[in-house]
Amino acid sequence: MSASLHASDVTDAARLPRRHWLGLSLGLGLALAARGGLATPAAGVPATDKRLPALIPDDVLLDYQRFLAGRDAVGISDFGGPHARRDVIEVLLMQQALALQDSELRLGLTPMPTSQRLQAELRSGHAACSATSYWREDFPQADGLLFSDALLGEGEFEVGFYTTPENERALSARSLRDLQGLRVLSNRSWRVDWLTLEQLGFTELQHVASWNLMPRMVQQGRADLLLAPFQPTSDLSMTVEGVRLVPVPGLKLRMRGTRHFLVSRTHPLGPRLREQLNAGLARLRQQGVVRRAYEQCGFFNARVAGWARL
Known part of the structure; x- marks a missing residue:
C-alpha cells in the first residue's frame, strides 16, 4: 500500500522464490550486481x-x-x-x-x-x-x-475502510466519529497513509511492517480496519491470502497527494x-x-x- 494501499487476491499458494538476479546488461557494460530476487x-x-x-x-x-x-x-x-x-x-x-x-x-x-x-x-x-x-x-x-x-x-486516490463481514461494530459506523473509536492498521513508512489517519483523529493506530500481515490481524480480532482501494467485485469485497474483507458502507477516504x-x-x-x-x-x-x-x-x-x- 504505499507501495501503498494495495489489495491482493494472493492466496496461501507458494510465494515466488527469491534467487540471485542474473546480470542484466544494457549494452553499456553495466551489469546488475547480484542481489536477492528473481529476474x-x-x-x-x-x-x-x-x-x-x-x-x-x-x-x-x-x-x-x-x-x-x-x-x-x-x-x-x-x-x-x-x-x-x-x-x-x-x-x-x-x-x-x-x-x-x-x-x-x-x-x-x-x-x-x-x-x-x-x-x-x-x-x-x-x-x-x-x-x-x-x-x-x-x-x-x-x-x-x-x-x-x-x-x-x-484527490484522485480514494480508499475504503475494510473489515471482516463479522465485525458488526465496524460495519455499523456511519461517521468519522464512529470510526475514530476503532483500531486501524497501517505502516509508518507509508507517510501519506499514516499522517492522513493521524490528522483524522484516529488514536488506535497500529504500525504493521508488512501489508500481507494486516488482513490476518483484522480476521484475528487484533484490529478492526485497514485502508484499501475499492475492488471490482460485485460487493466491493477483496480476498487476501484467504481472508475476505468488505468496506464499511457509505464512507470513503480521499488521500491527499x-x-x-x-x-x-x-x-x-x-x-x-x-x-x-x-x-x-x-x-x-x-x-x-x-x-x-x-x-x-x-x-x-x-x-x-x-x-x-x-
Missing part, C-alpha cells in the same frame, strides 16, 4: 533481449503474472477481470507507454520484498525504475531519484527513460486509456460515487 522478463519480451531492470513488490508481480495468463502486456485493452488491481494495471500502463515511444526501453521485472530495498536499488543505480506508482510525498529526500509525471493527480513512477537518477538510462515514459503516458491519457484502465480494475469506482468522503 522476470516483461510479458512479450524474449528472454534473450536486453532489459531495463524495473522493480516491483513481489506480491504485485505474482498477481500480474496471474492477470496476464500468458498474454502480451502491450496488447491488452481490457483491464478488468481476475487479479486486476491498481498496482497490476500500472505495470501494464508503464509498458504500454514505453512501447508507444521507445521500443528499445524494454523492462525486466524484478521482485522486491520491501519498499526500502526498492528505493536503495534505485538510488544506487542498480535498477532503472519502479513498475508501480508511489506517493511523491513519501520522498522528502529525493536524492538519486527522478519522478514521472503524476499517474494519479491530487500525487502518485508517480520512480526512476533512478543515477542509472545511465534514467533520464531518457523518464522522458519517454512521460511522453507515452501523455499519449495514453489523450486516448482515454489511463482513465479506462483505472475504471475497469475497480479503482475509479462509480458504485461509491455517492459515499460520504472524509
